[in-house]
Amino acid sequence: MGKTAHSGTVTCVALDSCGLDSGESMxxxxxxxxxxxxxxxxxxxxxxxxxxxxIAASPHAVAQQHHRQCGGVDVRCPQRAxxxxxxxxxxxxxxxxxxxxxxxxxxxxxxVKLWSLADERCEATLRGHDGWVNCLEVLQGGRMVASGGSxxxxxxxxxxxxxxxxxxxxxxNLVRHSTHCLAAIEEQGTLLSGHxxxxxxxRWDLESSEPLESFAGHDGDVYxxxxxxxxxxSGSKDRTVRVWDSRLPSARACVGTLxxxxxxxxxxxLRGNRVATASMDKTVKVWDLRExxxxxxxxxxxxxxxxxxxxxxxxxxxxxxxxxxxVWTVV
Numbered sequence: 001m002g003k004t005a006h007s008g009t010v011t012c013v014a015l016d017s018c019g020l021d022s023g024e025s026m027x028x029x030x031x032x033x034x035x036x037x038x039x040x041x042x043x044x045x046x047x048x049x050x051x052x053x054x055i056a057a058s059p060h061a062v063a064q065q066h067h068r069q070c071g072g073v074d075v076r077c078p079q080r081a082x083x084x085x086x087x088x089x090x091x092x093x094x095x096x097x098x099x100x101x102x103x104x105x106x107x108x109x110x111x112v113k114l115w116s117l118a119d120e121r122c123e124a125t126l127r128g129h130d131g132w133v134n135c136l137e138v139l140q141g142g143r144m145v146a147s148g149g150s151x152x153x154x155x156x157x158x159x160x161x162x163x164x165x166x167x168x169x170x171x172x173n174l175v176r177h178s179t180h181c182l183a184a185i186e187e188q189g190t191l192l193s194g195h196x197x198x199x200x201x202x203r204w205d206l207e208s209s210e211p212l213e214s215f216a217g218h219d220g221d222v223y224x225x226x227x228x229x230x231x232x233x234s235g236s237k238d239r240t241v242r243v244w245d246s247r248l249p250s251a252r253a254c255v256g257t258l259x260x261x262x263x264x265x266x267x268x269x270l271r272g273n274r275v276a277t278a279s280m281d282k283t284v285k286v287w288d289l290r291e292x293x294x295x296x297x298x299x300x301x302x303x304x305x306x307x308x309x310x311x312x313x314x315x316x317x318x319x320x321x322x323x324x325x326x327v328w329t330v331v
Contacts, residue, residue, distance in 0.1 A: 005080065008033030010319025012267075014096035015310040027078065027310075027317055028103060029325050032090035036105055038082040038117070039325070078327060084115050086122045093136045100142050106133030112147050112157065124162045128155055137182040137191070139206075146191055148179030154193060154204065168209045171195055171202060183227045185246050192232060194222030201225055201234050201244070213250045217242055217257075224277075226270040231289075233275050235265030241277055243289060256292050260285055267308045276316055278306035284318045286311070286330050297330045 008031045016026045030036045089108030096103060096117075103115040112126040112133055131150030138145050139156075144165070148154045152170025157163065168191070171177040177195040184191050190212065191204045200214035201222055220237030227233075232244040241258035248255075263280030274296075275287040282302045285295040304321035311317065316328040 005029075005037070005325065006031035006033055006035055006323050008035075008090070008323060009307060009321040010323065010325055011090065011092055011307055012094050013308045013310050013317050013319045013325065014094055015312050015315065015317045016096060016098055017312050025312075025315070026081070026096075026098065027325075028094055028096045029317075029319055030091035030094050030105060031319075031323075032092075032108075034085075034087050034089055034091060034107075036084040036087070036091050036094065036103075036115075037080050038084075038103075039078040040081045041078050041327075078325070082117075082120050084113075084120055084122070086113060086115075087111070090132075092132060092134045095136050095138050095145070097138065097142055102142070104136055104138065104145055106136050106147055106149070108132040110149070112136065112145065114159070114162075126157050126162065126164070128164050129153065131178065134179055135182045137184050139184055139186060146182055146184070148182050148193060150178040151175055152177045152179060152195065154179060154182070154191065156206075166209055168204045168211075169193075171198055171211075180221065180223045181225045183225045183232065185227050185230070185232070187229075188246060190246075192225050192227065194225050194234065196221055198222065199236070199238075201232070215242075215244050215250055215253050217254045220264070223264060223266050224268045226268055228270045228272065231270065233268055233270040235268045235277055237264045239264060239279075241265055241268060241275060241287070243275075243292070256289065258287050258292055258295075260295050260298075263305065266306065269310050271311065274311070276309045276311045278309035278318055280305040282306060282320070284309055284316060284328070286316065299326075299328050299330070301326060 014028045025041045027039045087107040091107040094105040101117045106112045110129045114124040129149045133149040135148045152175045154168035156165045181194040189206045193202045199218045200216045202214045203212040218236040224235035243256040244253045261279040267278040273289045284299040286297040302320040306320045308319045
């Protein structure tokens with residue numbers, strides 16, 4: 001009775017901020033098969049149920065190609081509600097903004113696309129990259145978006161006028177430093193980026209487009225970066241997650257290192273004191289920054305590397321090269 005989901009690697013996911021406790025939520029997922037899907041969830045946990053313990057956390061709902069499975073608690077399987085066709089090749093990044101009825105996505109076809117969330121309609125295509133688009137970061141309350149890709153250039157676009165505004169990079173003026181990830185600290189006017197063959201988290205001044213002193217400490221490519229207020233988390237090929245206090249001088253900015261993955265950290269999300277990480281070791285880990293010695297939970301169930309993760313409240317969403325999208329609850 002299940003509907004067909006992705007037929008390729010799930011490359012990126014985004015979970016609506018309503019989260020697990022709200023009773024209803026939505027999520028987006030995209031794949032290197034070129035598809036981009038919206039999923040809806042019904043009520044999740046009953047009032048008296050708290051799910052498994054953190055250490056024994058297991059998936060309560062799974063959306064997979066050709067079938068779905070549900071766990072034994074009161075959780076409904078995610079239902080595929082909408083599809084957004086239009087990218088001519090793999091989709092590598094996305095952004096979900098229900099308040100503005102908007103989805104943004106970037107892909108192998110070197111474009112950023114702006115979609116109507118409700119109407120499944122592509123409203124604009126932003127062109128200008130000379131390589132595929134790997135990452136997006138929405139700025140100024142949804143009025144702008146920054147994009148990065150295999151050309152190593154960071155681009156800023158106005159979502160009001162749909163015009164290209166400015167460029168940053170590539171780092172060291174070398175196009176081989178393709179962009180893996182982006183994040184912004186808007187109160188400080190900075191954009192953060194991770195690049196191929198660059199082990200630092202680079203910082204750029206949003207107004208001048210000039211490079212600033214970077215966060216140094218990783219021993220390999222930075223694949224993921226996310227900011228929440230002044231705190232920044234980055235994940236690397238070196239299998240670690242580093243936590244930075246962006247107010248401190250770069251030499252003292254690293255305030256913690258999370259160790260536990262046995263493969264490269266491909267994606268992460270930081271919200272408050274919690275960090276969720278996805279790795280080539282086929283696991284998702286959830287961490288509490290107040291107790292960084294070990295993860296709060298290790299989520300095992302994917303049969304291949306996990307490329308993307310998002311979370312809100314107790315709900316964690318992950319996507320993998322095994323083509324599945326898994327939903328977990330962690331307390």
